[in-house]
Amino acid sequence: MLSMQDAVHNILARLALLEVLACRSVCRLFRDVISSFPFLSSLPPLRLLALRQPRAATDPYPCLHAFDPSLQRWLRIPLSLPFPSSSPVTASPSLLYLWVDAVASLSDAKNHLKYLAVCNPLTGSYRLLPPLGSAWSRHGTVLAGSDGDVLVVTDLAALSYAPGPYRWLKFPLNLPSKPRSPILMAGAVFVLCDVGWRSDWKLFSCNVRDLGGASGWTALERLEWGGVFDILKRPRLLAGAGGSRLLMIGGLRSSFAMDALCSTVLILRLDLLTMEWDEAGRMPMEMYRCFGGGISGPVAGAADATVGSNNKVKVFGGGGNVWFSGKRIRGKLAMWEEDAGKNDGGLWSWVGGISGCDEGMYRGFMFDAGFTAAP
Known part of the structure; x- marks a missing residue:
């Protein structure tokens, strides 16, 4: 009984x-x-889109602004952290990572150190990682793995932290050019590099444990891929659904000319098991025009892509969800879901009701909120 x-x-x-x-x-x-x-x-866990907020936090009760795609509603999750300011930057299952300012000593409150804090916002527990210089927090991209690995990647070097010794390890990247759109999947880092002078993009990968080692970075290329990297303008990488798919998002070039306009946003998908590319999604023309595409200039699926003469687009997400924000569409986002819809092209839709950013340039990341991990 x-x-x-x-x-x-x-x-x-x-x-x-x-x-x-x-x-x-x-x-x-x-x-x-x-x-x-x-x-x-x-x-x-609850799969959410978490929005990144400005670093100068003025809210006396800081919250994580998040969207629940399953219920189509916005949430405010309190962040109970004892720091004067905080800025969420990435997440791993149940855990949120934030840049925080911590006072070095009570006797000298003017001296602040920059830390990465890891917390579970549902339990209120948190932990500080070893302090870092301000340059890493301003220019570094933070990547977090499900096993506690954390990377901070800049143009020339990377810092690695793993549970155990309370310290960061620094590694030179040794890539042919500065890395674009680094992501961490299944214990490996993937980046795009421009190896030429006419947007000649190549895909590189490196196991986290091999950073700084003899094996180092490997260029992922196949003869059968042909010009897959040539058809996209300013491509960007995101993790696809299932843990073994890599998405590459960019503006679909109308020709191979360097200054060619783009006809829409294209999402390509690489199956890391078979190493085969396919087309995962293509932004509908009526949605593409809202970003300025098809009118006065191209749209590129990149973090700083230019649309028309004075507009930009931000692309973010992960796990098979891709989000687009732009100055011309204030208060809402375009959303693409990989394994949704009635066809193989995913599901495109609009998400409105956003507040807190006058420019309309939102940024964010996927966060699986839950109780499966503690800081």
Whole structure:
């Protein structure tokens, strides 16, 4: 016969994570039953798009602004961190990574150190990683793995942190040019590099454990790929769905001329198991025109892509979800879902109701909120 606790667990396990957490306020029994960590860690995580906020935080009650694609609603998740300012930059399962300012000493409050903090916003727990110089926080791209690995990548070098010794290891990148759009998947780093003078892009990869080693970076190329890198203007990498797909997003060139206009945004997909490319999605023309495409200039699927004469587009996401923001579409985002829709081209839609950025240039990353990991 089921105990009262087992019966409540059996009922609540059928609800979404946020619905379960809301049930804690029903009564003392629910609060005590739900507070069981083994039960909470067994619940599926909540996949969210987390928006990056400006570093100069002025909100006395800082929150993570996030969108739940499954319920089509925006959320505000409190960030209970004892720092004067914080800026979320990336995430791994259940864990959020933020740049924070920490006072070096009580006697000298003017001296601040820059830290990466890792926290679980649902539990309020956090931990500081070793301090870094301000140049790394201003110019570095932060990548986080599910096993606790953290990388900070700049144009010429990378810092690596792994659970264990409380220190960062520094490695020269030794790439042919500055890395573009680095991502971390399955223990390996993938980047794009321009190896020529006419946007001659190539894809490189390196296992995290081999950074700085003799094997180093490997150029991923196949004769059968042909000119796959030539058809996109200013490509950008994102992780696809399933953990073994790599997405490359960019403006589809109308010709091979260097200054060619683009006809739309194209999403290509590389299966890392078979090493074969296919077309994953193509932005609908009516959506593309909202970014200025097809009118006065190209749109490129890149973090700083130019659209027309004075507009830009930001592209972000991961795990099979791609998001586009631009100055011409304030207050909303374009969303593409890889394994959704009635065809193989994914599902395109608009997401509105955003606030907090006058320029309309939003940035973000995917965050699987849950109780599966602690800082």
